[in-house]
Amino acid sequence: MKTVDRKLKQIRDKTIDCRKCPLYRTRTLPVVGQGNHAAKIIFVGEAPGQNEDKTGRPFCGQAGGVLDELLASIGQPRESVYIGNILKCRPPQNRNPLENEIEACAPYLEEQIEAIRPKIIAALGNYAAVFILKKYGLEDKIEGISKIHGKVFEAAAPFGGIKIIPLYHPAVAVYNANMKETLKKDFLIIKNFLNNEK
Ligand code: URA
Numbered sequence: 001m002k003t004v005d006r007k008l009k010q011i012r013d014k015t016i017d018c019r020k021c022p023l024y025r026t027r028t029l030p031v032v033g034q035g036n037h038a039a040k041i042i043f044v045g046e047a048p049g050q051n052e053d054k055t056g057r058p059f060c061g062q063a064g065g066v067l068d069e070l071l072a073s074i075g076q077p078r079e080s081v082y083i084g085n086i087l088k089c090r091p092p093q094n095r096n097p098l099e100n101e102i103e104a105c106a107p108y109l110e111e112q113i114e115a116i117r118p119k120i121i122a123a124l125g126n127y128a129a130v131f132i133l134k135k136y137g138l139e140d141k142i143e144g145i146s147k148i149h150g151k152v153f154e155a156a157a158p159f160g161g162i163k164i165i166p167l168y169h170p171a172v173a174v175y176n177a178n179m180k181e182t183l184k185k186d187f188l189i190i191k192n193f194l195n196n197e198k
Helices: 003-016 050-055 062-073 099-116 126-135 177-197
Strands: 041-045 082-085 120-124 153-157 160-167
Touching: 003 099, 041 099, 041 126, 062 177, 082 099, 099 126, 120 126, 120 177, 126 160, 160 177
Parallel strands: 041 082, 041 120, 120 160
Antiparallel strands: 153 160
């Protein structure tokens, strides 16, 4: 088994048994993450919703449909990227993540990022953008997602240089065609970088 596969399996096993915060009591399945272990890009969402909680798969509801459409618009099948979340367990009624939950759960995402060693981290929505910018020492770049979506921030990860691209959360485009257009434009930036990485 390749190192990355072994590491991701270890993270999966730990997540399934996790009792580090109370969310394990109310969730159905943890949503560990899914996709290509050699992905050049990781998409980071906030937390599983109802559909994800039932299936254990990230972004499999309406927001996931939008994400698939956005990926298709730049010629990327879902299988070519990796999709994860800050929280692996669903907060009841989809409430916002709490600080203690992020603190308990985020190390799993951090380990996933370090195992996959992506070139790009695309942060979906405000929570993910704040978390990822902070993680890579870019606190001073944090602004509302309406200000920083589609911008590209360079950071130094332990495994090399990465680009961080904050994006609107796909859920905002479920019923809003303008937002989908904005997201599509921002995805073109990703397309460019992926083409240059080939
Ligand atoms: N929203 C998220 O942030 N993550 C999911 O997995 C689904 C919806």
